[in-house]
Amino acid sequence: METHEYNTGEITILWKPKVCIHAAVCVKMLPKVYNPKDRPWIKPENATTEELKDQLSKCPSGALSYKLNS
Template sequence: METHKYPNGDITVIWQPQKCIHSAICVKTLPKVYNPKERPWIKAENATPEELKKQIDLCPSGALSYKFNTKQ
């Protein structure tokens, strides 16, 4: 399945477009991060890891997920 990753220091936003049902909860919740008219449309650096985690947990389709980045 196609996957796109958008890092933000401590957290990486993962988007799977085939799962997206276009509910727009992401855009409504964090418009400074999610803007479908721009490329890249996800700018994870515009929110804190906690804000991203909270919003991603609301995604009804599971198209958005996240992983915490570990220091090497």
């Protein structure tokens, strides 16, 4: 399955577009990070790792997840 990665150094956001149900929880919670009109549409550098982890845990479809970089 296609997965896009967005890395800040501390955390990598994983996005699976085919899983996304477009509930827009990400956009509502962190509009400074997620803007579907921009390319790239995810700018993880605009939030802290903790803000990103909190938001990513609330993705209803699981299309957005993360891994911590060691």
